[in-house]
Amino acid sequence: MIADLVISLVFIGYAISVLMGFGTILTWVERKQAAVMSDRIGANRAYIRIPGTQVKLVWLGLFHGMADGLKMLLKEDFKPRTYDWYAYAVAPWVVFTPVLLVFAVIPFGGSLTPARLWEPLSAFFGDKTWPMQIATLDAGILIVFAFSGLTIIGAMLAGWSSSNKFSLLGALRAGSQMISYELVLGLTVLGLILVYGTVNLDAMVRQQSGIVLGFLPAWGIVYQPFAATLFLAAAIAENKRIPFDLPEAESELIAGYFTEYSAMKMGLFMFAEFIEIAIIGALFTTLFLGGYNLPYMSDAGFAFPGGAALALPHGAVVVTQLGTFLLKVFLVCSFQILIRWTLPRFRYDQVLMFAWKFMFPLALANLCVTAVVVWAVRA
Amino acid sequence: MTDFLAHLDTLLLWAFAGCAFVSAALMLVLRQPMRVAIALVSCMVFLGGVYGLLGLHFIAAFQVLIYVGAVMVFMVYAIMLLDPRDESGGEKFSKLLWPGIIGLSLLAEALAVGYWSDLPPAPRGAAGEPFDMIRFSQAFLSEYWLHFELTSVLLLAAVVAALAVIKENRRHDHG
Numbered sequence: 001m002i003a004d005l006v007i008s009l010v011f012i013g014y015a016i017s018v019l020m021g022f023g024t025i026l027t028w029v030e031r032k033q034a035a036v037m038s039d040r041i042g043a044n045r046a047y048i049r050i051p052g053t054q055v056k057l058v059w060l061g062l063f064h065g066m067a068d069g070l071k072m073l074l075k076e077d078f079k080p081r082t083y084d085w086y087a088y089a090v091a092p093w094v095v096f097t098p099v100l101l102v103f104a105v106i107p108f109g110g111s112l113t114p115a116r117l118w119e120p121l122s123a124f125f126g127d128k129t130w131p132m133q134i135a136t137l138d139a140g141i142l143i144v145f146a147f148s149g150l151t152i153i154g155a156m157l158a159g160w161s162s163s164n165k166f167s168l169l170g171a172l173r174a175g176s177q178m179i180s181y182e183l184v185l186g187l188t189v190l191g192l193i194l195v196y197g198t199v200n201l202d203a204m205v206r207q208q209s210g211i212v213l214g215f216l217p218a219w220g221i222v223y224q225p226f227a228a229t230l231f232l233a234a235a236i237a238e239n240k241r242i243p244f245d246l247p248e249a250e251s252e253l254i255a256g257y258f259t260e261y262s263a264m265k266m267g268l269f270m271f272a273e274f275i276e277i278a279i280i281g282a283l284f285t286t287l288f289l290g291g292y293n294l295p296y297m298s299d300a301g302f303a304f305p306g307g308a309a310l311a312l313p314h315g316a317v318v319v320t321q322l323g324t325f326l327l328k329v330f331l332v333c334s335f336q337i338l339i340r341w342t343l344p345r346f347r348y349d350q351v352l353m354f355a356w357k358f359m360f361p362l363a364l365a366n367l368c369v370t371a372v373v374v375w376a377v378r379a
Numbered sequence: 380m381t382d383f384l385a386h387l388d389t390l391l392l393w394a395f396a397g398c399a400f401v402s403a404a405l406m407l408v409l410r411q412p413m414r415v416a417i418a419l420v421s422c423m424v425f426l427g428g429v430y431g432l433l434g435l436h437f438i439a440a441f442q443v444l445i446y447v448g449a450v451m452v453f454m455v456y457a458i459m460l461l462d463p464r465d466e467s468g469g470e471k472f473s474k475l476l477w478p479g480i481i482g483l484s485l486l487a488e489a490l491a492v493g494y495w496s497d498l499p500p501a502p503r504g505a506a507g508e509p510f511d512m513i514r515f516s517q518a519f520l521s522e523y524w525l526h527f528e529l530t531s532v533l534l535l536a537a538v539v540a541a542l543a544v545i546k547e548n549r550r551h552d553h554g
Contacts, residue, residue, distance in 0.1 A: 001384045087413055137431075138511050142440035146427070149448025153420060153455050160413065160459040168459070175456050182448070199512055 003125045011134045015103050022278035024065045034341045072267035080260045087161035092268040094154030098147040099272045105143045106282050107133040107202040109292050109321040110299040116314040140201040152178045159257030170256025174247035180355035181237040187363035188227040191370040195223050205291030209298040215305045217295035220288035226366050228288040235280040243343040281332035292325040392432045399425035412458045420451045437515045
């Protein structure tokens with residue numbers, strides 16, 4: 001019982017540190033990658049000087065994240081005279097908390113048996129095995145959608161309670177955009193649920209460690225390449241980033257629904273956005289990129305298409321799986337940032353038209369084709 | 380410590396149920412539309428927590444997904460757009476406040492005496508097998524499909540009725 005509690009606390013600690021780490025690193029990646037893409041040097045001003053010397057540590061501008069955090073903590077916490085202070089105060093948390101909670105159902109590794117990692121641990125943990133996932137819920141992907149619906153309410157509350165016309169317009173745009181793209185997101189995932197026959201994320205990942213057509217890894221993107229593209233586009237729209245950043249388009253609405261927020265409350269909105277990049281990366285990895293496994297890899301080790309197999313010790317498997325998951329998530333995040341610095345912004349009517357007249361029919365068609373094919377294959 | 384952990388889910392269940400009750404009461408008492416909506420949202424989320432602790436993860440997910448993710452989002456959207464800052468009805472309580480309170484307490488007592496004592500103990504999901512997707516879908520599509528369809532027809536009728544009422548009022552306004 002206590003062993004369960006310890007394992008859960010370790011997993012929760014790991015998840016929170018991974019998300020916070022990604023949130024901080026991605027602010028840096030966004031600047032540096034943009035600089036690389038447009039042939040500039042990028043963030044390089046923040047430094048730490050070793051006391052008593054003139055040695056300045058710049059480290060490629062990595063300290064800019066710390067400087068940002070410090071700035072947000074020390075700025076004046078401006079409070080507008082709003083109509084509803086309660087909604088104003090609670091809105092940043094309604095946006096921030098669900099983003100963190102979503103990670104609870106995402107498996108970030110295979111199974112963990114502490115006794116096989118290090119012999120003395122068996123005295124405390126026994127030879128029990130835990131799946132590396134905070135909450136092993138059978139409802140998996142449904143929980144993800146349930147929580148991500150909450151952030152819409154947070155964005156609308158923030159814009160409404162600020163009593164500022166720009167904020168209200170931003171909230172209006174955020175609400176209609178997120179509702180539209182949430183639908184597309186759900187439809188694209190339905191096809192995947194049909195293929196795997198489950199909504200449990202860990203079971204999905206385990207099915208993806210097989211082989212299809214003799215040599216390809218059985219990843220979701222192989223079964224549903226079309227849905228993967230739609231999913232990523234809809235997820236970026238759900239996160240309200242360029243080219244879909246109309247709710248906070250700075251040339252039109254200042255900062256959209258969080259115009260009236262300052263200091264760390266504004267920081268929460270920004271941080272939630274960056275953590276959501278990582279969450280989208282984690283979801284995309286889990287659903288379409290084989291989750292925590294390398295190609296041809298399962299909890300036992302590697303099994304290559306030719307028939308060759310390579311058994312790995314438990315510790316090596318755990319470390320490889322954790323590392324693989326982080327690497328895949330980082331690559332998807334980097335791809336999202338690549339899109340953000342490549343495309344121009346849509347016009348607002350184009351955003352909604354794109355959702356309802358382009359992506360929604362495509363997602364429906366994808367679902368129909370998948371249903372027919374799955375039915376034909378199983379029959 | 381082990382004792383505490385064994386009762387942890389009961390403790391959490393009571394905490395969630397208490398929070399759900401408090402937010403439901405707040406929903407009835409508060410007067411500003413947006414705060415009423417927030418109270419209803421938190422009530423739904425806490426009820427989802429209660430379902431989750433009873434082992435009904437699917438019901439919990441649907442509770443939050445449908446009621447909060449769909450219904451309440453549209454309610455908050457409508458309140459945001461209409462922005463009703465109606466200060467009329469300045470009287471905080473109706474004249475029937477005391478009769479209402481007495482009636483409510485009588486009802487609660489009648490329920491407690493006549494109904495609560497006969498209730499079977501609450502089924503706990505932890506004891507039986509989990510209520511998974513397959514069992515949920517089979518029950519839904521074989522036993523409850525008629526109820527579901529009837530409910531949707533009823534809702535459609537309600538929407539049409541609401542439209543008719545609004546049109547009737549508009550005609551009076553113009554005529």
